[in-house]
Amino acid sequence: MKAETHKVARLHAMLWGIFSLGGMIAAFLLPVxxxxxxxxxxxxxxxxxxxxxxxxxVTGHLLGALFIFVTIAGSxxxxxxxxxxxxxxxxxxxxxxxxxxxxxxxxxxxxxALAYYLVTWYLNGTIT
Amino acid sequence: xxxxxATIRVTRYRPEKDAKPFFQEYxxxxxxxxxxxxxxxxxxxxxxxxxxxxxxxxxGVCGSCGANIDGEPKLTCASFLHDFKGRTITxxxxxxxxxxxxxxxxMEDFMEKLxxxxxxxxxxxxxxxxxxxxxxxxxxxERYSQFSSCINCMLCYAACPxxxxxxxxxxxxxxxxxxxxxxxxxxQGKDVRFPVVHEMEGVWECTLVGECSVVCPKGVDPMLAIxxxxxxxxxxxxxxxxxxxxxx
Amino acid sequence: xxxxxxxxxxxxxxxxxxxxxxxHYTMYMVREWTSLxxxxxxLIFIYGLSLWxxxxxxxxxxxxxxxxxxxxxxxxxxxxxxxAATWFYLLGAIAPVKIGRSRTKPWQALxxxxxxxxxxxxxxxxxxxxx
Numbered sequence: 240m241k242a243e244t245h246k247v248a249r250l251h252a253m254l255w256g257i258f259s260l261g262g263m264i265a266a267f268l269l270p271v272x273x274x275x276x277x278x279x280x281x282x283x284x285x286x287x288x289x290x291x292x293x294x295x296x297v298t299g300h301l302l303g304a305l306f307i308f309v310t311i312a313g314s315x316x317x318x319x320x321x322x323x324x325x326x327x328x329x330x331x332x333x334x335x336x337x338x339x340x341x342x343x344x345x346x347x348x349x350x351x352a353l354a355y356y357l358v359t360w361y362l363n364g365t366i367t
Numbered sequence: 368x369x370x371x372x373a374t375i376r377v378t379r380y381r382p383e384k385d386a387k388p389f390f391q392e393y394x395x396x397x398x399x400x401x402x403x404x405x406x407x408x409x410x411x412x413x414x415x416x417x418x419x420x421x422x423x424x425x426x427g428v429c430g431s432c433g434a435n436i437d438g439e440p441k442l443t444c445a446s447f448l449h450d451f452k453g454r455t456i457t458x459x460x461x462x463x464x465x466x467x468x469x470x471x472x473x474m475e476d477f478m479e480k481l482x483x484x485x486x487x488x489x490x491x492x493x494x495x496x497x498x499x500x501x502x503x504x505x506x507x508x509e510r511y512s513q514f515s516s517c518i519n520c521m522l523c524y525a526a527c528p529x530x531x532x533x534x535x536x537x538x539x540x541x542x543x544x545x546x547x548x549x550x551x552x553x554x555q556g557k558d559v560r561f562p563v564v565h566e567m568e569g570v571w572e573c574t575l576v577g578e579c580s581v582v583c584p585k586g587v588d589p590m591l592a593i594x595x596x597x598x599x600x601x602x603x604x605x606x607x608x609x610x611x612x613x614x615x
Numbered sequence: 616x617x618x619x620x621x622x623x624x625x626x627x628x629x630x631x632x633x634x635x636x637x638x639h640y641t642m643y644m645v646r647e648w649t650s651l652x653x654x655x656x657x658l659i660f661i662y663g664l665s666l667w668x669x670x671x672x673x674x675x676x677x678x679x680x681x682x683x684x685x686x687x688x689x690x691x692x693x694x695x696x697x698x699a700a701t702w703f704y705l706l707g708a709i710a711p712v713k714i715g716r717s718r719t720k721p722w723q724a725l726x727x728x729x730x731x732x733x734x735x736x737x738x739x740x741x742x743x744x745x746x
Contacts, residue, residue, distance in 0.1 A: 245562055245566070248562075248565050248569070248571070248600075249565075249603075249604045249607065252565060252571070252600040252603065253605060253608070255571060255597060255600075256601035256602075256604070256605065259601070262698075262702055265695065265698060266698060266699035266702040266728075266732070267699070267731070267732055267735050268735070269695050270692065270695055270736060271735070271736035271739045272660075273656065273688055273691060274692065274736070275744070276679050276688065277684070277685050277688030277691075277692060278689070278692075280676075280679055281679065286740050286745055287744075293676070293679060294667070294672050294676060295744060296743055296744065299743070299744070300746070303744075314653050314654070314656070315661075317650065317654075318650045318651065318653035318655075318657060319650075321650035322647075322648070322651050325644070325648055325650060325651075327532075328528065328529070328634070328647070329631050329634070329644075330631030349661050352661055352665065353661050356664050356667075356668045380625050382624070382625070388625060438636065439637075462629075463627070463629070465624040465626045465627070466624060466627070473624055528629060528633050528640065531633065574647065575705060576639075576643050577639075577643070577708070578639055578640070578643075581639065590709070591709055594709040
């Protein structure tokens with residue numbers, strides 16, 4: 240039993256490490272992405288005050304697609320991980336296992352979908 | 368001549384008499400240099416000998432006199448009456464601990480955790496005294512010295528909502544002390560302590576509320592110790608993944 | 616030791632509203648709940664990309680211009696910035712840097728990292744959109 244909890248704890252340590260990385264990503268990369276898609280483009284502000292639009296992030300360069308993947312995947316992981324923990328602190332502690340299961344499922348589906356779209360676009364030449 | 372009076376509202380709970388705790392108010396002569404412990408001692412000596420509470424050194428080094436004063440975990444010997452608004456002060460037992468009587472809480476849980484992290488120097492082989500002392504530089508001392516200031520007053524546990532929600536959480540003081548020994552260059556007990564701090568109810572429960580470090584009367588900063596232990600745990604886990612036979 | 620358990624100890628548990636007790640706890644809860652908006656924005660973004668994948672690029676672009684999406688995203692941006700600021704402050708609290716005999720304070724880490732955020736944001740736009 241002790242060895243088993245040790246393995247689970249080791250897994251949790253790595254999951255926490257990814258969560259921390261996600262926090263860095265959400266702090267440093269997410270603001271500019273939201274700015275580009277929700278302020279610059281809808282209100283025609285720099286850098287989308289000309290011909291380009293946010294889809295250029297995907298089609299313009301592989302780096303753009305990577306940026307979107309890292310930013311969205313990292314933020315999704317961090318957000319779900321932390322929100323699930325916040326829910327356990329407002330009286331839902333006894334549903335912790337269920338919350339974790341739902342949380343990781345959403346993370347998994349989200350990241351798989353994101354990766355699928357980007358890889359498909361890379362393969363069919365949408366991403367240059 | 369009118370005398371300045373302070374009103375102390377204290378939680379009373381006598382399990383053999385009361386089904387529930389209640390507040391009792393006492394009027395205490397107020398002096399500017401009084402601390403809450405002085406007021407409690409006055410009550411016990413002059414008004415109500417049945418009032419029960421812990422105290423010892425009355426100067427903030429023994430860690431006995433923790434209580435919730437006006438809602439905040441504080442040492443009664445270190446809380447001046449003049450620091451609080453108005454002349455009515457509420458004194459309750461420290462949050463998150465079971466109450467034995469009045470202001471006295473059950474410390475068993477913390478005691479078990481303290482023993483679990485083995486708060487002593489662990490050596491693979493003890494060298495005999497004739498071979499001299501274990502030498503430590505000033506820089507090596509600095510890596511852990513703030514965490515050795517802990518007086519086990521448990522105010523950090525009273526402040527920590529995670530501990531309040533989950534009693535199994537190892538908690539601030541125990542982790543800070545474990546880290547104090549992990550970082551001590553004379554200690555060789557990482558293999559023994561790591562499993563304790565890195566188990567599920569070890570450091571991983573902590574979500575950086577940070578209140579533990581706010582209330583600590585000795586500046587231990589247990590939140591910092593917990594975070595550094597998490598980082599040690601994460602890097603350890605990655606190391607063991609990449610080097611299954613190597614590692615620490 | 617069993618003798619003094621003759622009378623029941625008073626067991627007190629935190630209520631789900633514990634975080635309203637003082638300002639520190641309340642600010643902590645606000646900080647943690649910024650994660651909801653970070654997660655939701657990410658999911659909504661992925662949904663927007665799915666409109667493109669199953670339809671056309673124009674579907675994605677009109678999704679971005681949808682007033683409800685813009686409104687939510689602006690709120691998400693406010694909470695994301697709050698996450699960033701509190702994250703930078705925490706970095707300063709848990710990783711102080713020694714300079715000579717003194718240590719850096721958390722607010723210094725906050726300022727430094729906010730400047731870094733502006734630089735990184737500009738670099739991202741320059742590298743990914745303008746080149």
